[in-house]
Amino acid sequence: MSKPQSALPYLEEALQIVRTQQDRLREAIVTCNIGTARAQTQQEREAEIAFREALTLFKEVQSRQGEANALNGLGGLLARRGDGRAAAEAHAEAVRIAQEIEDLEVELDALLHLGQVQADLGELPAALTTLQRALTLAGEAEHKKTVSDTHRALSQVYRQAGDFERALHHHELYHDAERALFNEESDKKTRELSARFDVERARHEAEVERVQREAAETARGQAEALVSERTRELEQAQVEIVTRLAVAAEYRDDLTGEHTWRVGHVSALIARELGLPEEDVSLLRIAARLHDVGKIGIPDAILLKPGRFTPEEFERMKAHPFIGAHILSGGQSRLLRMAEEIALSHHERWDGTGYPLGKRGRSIPITGRIVAVADVFDALTSERPYKKAWAHQEALEELRRGAGSQFDPEVVEAGLRVFTRRDFAALMRPEGTPPPPTLRAVLATEAWPPVISPAP
Structure with missing residues (x-):
């Protein structure tokens, strides 16, 4: 791990x-x-x-x-x-x-x-x-991973030898192999995690039904305690599944895989600033990571496009809140219900011109309004293949300009108080805990040296 x-x-x-x-x-x-x-x-x-x-x-x-x-x-x-x-x-x-x-x-x-x-x-x-x-x-x-790594090594050796034409050739082959490997691993991870997610949901529902049947045969108080205990255990398992599903979705268009982690963490900080109950803050920290899980259903040709979308492509992209809400629908826990709510509402605008439902003002769930601010701030201050990262102050000014039109003014004010704190950088690494390892780091770790297991 x-x-x-x-x-x-x-x-x-x-x-x-x-x-x-x-x-x-x-x-x-x-x-x-x-x-x-x-x-x-x-x-x-x-x-x-x-x-x-x-x-x-x-x-x-x-x-x-x-x-x-x-x-x-x-x-x-x-x-x-x-x-x-x-x-x-x-x-x-x-x-x-x-x-x-x-x-x-x-x-x-x-x-x-x-x-x-x-x-x-x-x-x-x-x-x-x-x-x-x-x-x-x-x-x-x-052996696709070794093919990719070897092309990269050959590119470096040819460049060292001054043969830039061959160096460029192997560099291009390395990127082609890396992208193919990346998509293959991402799709595989998405399928596996989606399957695990469905299995955990089915197990949870079956377990609750079984315990409820036992309640008819045992004392009501004992049965209710057992239902509560089993539900808590299964919800803990769901936390792991949905977190990994969020990372799998984010890896589609963010090679670092840290965007979802930051959005979840910043959303929790803003929620606490707004005075939300601590239980809601804790749930939001996890649920907000699933805001873009619907991107799993968007083709790479659109999702990874470096330039502007055509009107048709933008309409396809606007479907990802519906896709995310559908993936998360039917959950019994507060975590899943909150995640579904966020996935559907985080692109709505305060003035009613957002999507997918065109909601406005306080008809937009507070969780969606919070995640909208956290998501835009992280997107502005993060470097992507098609743009440079904005300066911290420029991002703050953009949030101020959007207050009352794109964003809930009250949420913007709470966000500004968080983003301008002197200890903001430290808050982003609570107790020295780093964000999850990137896919690139995991692959590099697995490449050398291998962990040996005894023969069966």
Whole structure:
């Protein structure tokens, strides 16, 4: 889950258990994973000790695959530390072992990192040979992530060699592969999360019906307590599902994936400034993240278009509030009902010229009016492929100009009080908690070094 610091205590406990059981293979695996976690948390000295210890253990139990993985992890660590020659030797040995045991995954990982290290050492012909080998193998195996990463590495090597035509060629292929991979992963995640969302909703309804039947056979007070407890547990599960669904929708047109997080957080700050009950503030922090979930149903050709929409395209885009409300409809919890309300109303305008229903003034739900201000402020101050980020003061002036026409004046005033606080930047990272990891960061983490699992 891209939380190596949180993983370390569990890995250390697992290491003590396998040592007690004298299971040398699993001891090697856990030790290697500890090296991975320590490398990701910049504990380079401890990481190197773990990788070298894992390498010794893998050799002892004659696990060639384990040796190659430990060498790849060690090589990556040495490269980051600037010891390119030692890193190249480690990756080259991993390649040799992977070829010997015919492990394509390990070989591809080792070849990619060996080529990058060779380029850093100035050995450009060797780097090109290594990376071309990786590209051929990855293409034959339809290993799309490695194809994308290898095109990027080849682009950098050709640029370093002064061959800008080939560098541009591979750079374009890298972007094509990355976009295809991105869309494929996004669509897959959307389908999976939508299915999980429907399953959780069905389970919740079935569970409530079952408990209600039990209520006829047991004391009313006991049954009501049980319904409340089960409902709370299922709503907690729904929080995770809807949050992940929001991130999946946002990844369609925001590579950072942070927009939904910020809109939810800022909406909660404005709601608290307006004096809403704390329970509503907490629900809004999560529900607001689903404001654009309907974008799942908008084609990429429209959603990702860098220029102005045609009238027909804009009409298609205006359908996303209806799509979002439909996805969230039928929910039993306050969270889902609030999320549905926000998805449908956050593009309505105070003067009645918004969409999709043309509501005006206080007929627009307060949650939609709050999210409208938070969404526009974040959109203005965020950089996108088709625009630069506005300055903080410029965004504030735009909100003031929209008060009374686009926005509820009272909500704008509350928003301005939040955005002009001296500790606004700190408020956006409560208790030092960062926003969710980006898709790009997750993919980069998974690429090197791999986490090893014991064979079934």
